[in-house]
Amino acid sequence: MAHTESNQSLNADYRLFDPVERTGTAFYLVVATLLAVAGWGFYAWTRQLEEGLCVTGLNRPVYWGFYITNFVFFIGISHAGTLISAILRLCHAEWRRSITRAAEVITVLVLFFGVGNIIMDLGRTDRLLNVVLHGQFRSPLLWDVTSVSIYLTASSIYLYLPLIPDIAMLRDRGMKFKWLYRMLALGWSGTESQHRILNRAISIMAIAVIPIAISVHTVVSWVFAMTVQPMWHSTIFGPYFVAGAIFSGIAALIIAMALIRKAYHLEAYLKPIHFNHLGTLLFVMTLLWFYFTFAEHLTSYYGAEPAHMAVFWMKVSGKFAWAFWTMVVTCFVIPFVILCNRWTRTVSGTVIASVSITIGMWLERFTIVVPTLANPRLPYEKGIYHPTWVEVSITAGCVAAFILLYILFTKLFPIVSIWEVQEGRERALADAEERIRVYLPSEDVRLQETTP
């Protein structure tokens, strides 16, 4: 009886293969549009390679602009996946099952664009390998190279491991790319011992990936905090950046889930309850973000060192006030209002909050990078920064290319982990019941207490 039931549910879950196996015209239209934007961005990059960084709006003293902002932003987004999925897995949060993969894919793919922006920022892209050949380990940039490489490796493994049973299912259905799926399935046949090994490997990676993820964004913040420049040289930067990364990561995940839900009609798998739970998490991060931002700016303001104040006023009431106050509204006011109650913490509510946060967090990175450089310690060299079409195009191209890769992933692999959803149906209920029983006082204890 139980067997037939699970078979029925298995058949129902087969609709998760639909995006992989069926493709409509809308897909080609979207791909063509994204390709066009990404191609334009690539063209802009070739112009920059040809003529040098003079095609950007960068100057002295604003040596860093859009690219470094994008770098910090994209690496931040990458915390969506691996970190959130790892924490949810380790906490046995059962509602994670249909969202972990969507999160993990963001991590792996967006990392390429984080790294890509650093590479595009280099004056001598051709000498990139010097970082490996002549690495100087006192430089926080090299710490970055190290931790991002480890993170990319670990999160790729962490994405791949839970994919194996699903790839095996794709192999067995034998539709397209059979050779690819056979190779990637590593001979998975779903035996009890294979499951045991896989679950163990996933647990190990879930634990390993958390400190790695935290180290990555801490080190990204240290690129700034290790210098003596005003409002960069701050001890709060490590945790501030990590919190901001998780914040923007969750927001990106909610947007991705909503798009997948809409495009592939997965309302049955990505339910309002998932958005509600993630929305609660996002609300906590909203408060945390506000706390960090407030603490950081109040400390600078109260101390009132002239070098810091120059940066402070440029952010609060000067040339970058538009960016700063938009950031406050989009990162705090809007998400706070939407997420603080369950009536607006709906699918569309959380999506609006997430889009707002994504814009706000980009602006946060921007207002960290540029105003400090525009107000150097020696206060006579003031700078201002206006990005050019090249920087805007490359930024748009990166976003488009990221979405494109994400869509292509959903066309190759199921974006909702099928075997984990099934495991949830078949085993998790009993597991959860067992777990809850362990928390409660046992029957004999209660008996002993009641007897005089």
Place this chain on the structure above:
Amino acid sequence: MPKWGMVIDLDKCTGCQACVVACKTENNIPFSTPEQAEMGRTISWIEIIPIMEGEYPRPKLRYLPRPCLQCDHPPCIKVCPVYATYRNPEGLVGQVYSRCIGCRYCTAACPYTAKYFNWSAPTWAKEFEPCLNPDVSKRPKGVVEKCTFCHHRLQKAKEKVKAEGRELKDEDYVPACVQTCPAGAMYFGDLDNPNSKVTQQTKSPRAFRLLEELGTEPKVIYLTEGEWHGAYRK
């Protein structure tokens, strides 16, 4: 081992820009255009920073010549990911143009904004090409550069004294800006030699160093214009 240092007497400086011109000619600094200059992309290893103080009817204009300060603890060399900028045993902070990847981390980390980036390939007026200094390499686009205290002159001086079989003296090596200064406001020499002119000057009560509180230990020492001692340290 000598420790090369510079003293700039702000009481004597007239802001005439002769040091800037001498430096640009000596070190093959590329020409800029008005548009690029407007964007803040002119390369000028030594720069006369004009400082406006006060308002009409009592404005004050002061000048601060600023080469690379050749810090003893340079914030720029720590952050370079590829050892393209370093401090040599004589205390000079060098740049390796062929190694630099152009990440501009050192330029962002320098509190004195003393480092420059080649935003585009260097250009000179055609007539000027034959005047380029053969002792100084032309920098390609995409790398960072800055004042070297005319390090190539030190190399030449060392070869010369070796050929003459004698010790290097302070007069043997002097950067182009110091050599040129018509007002005699700049001094150069060995800060480890107690009898050198620069060492004597650093003992002046007027002596100060830029942003001294950062602990960068610059080897360019300024002598203030008497009454506004310490004004730069803000």
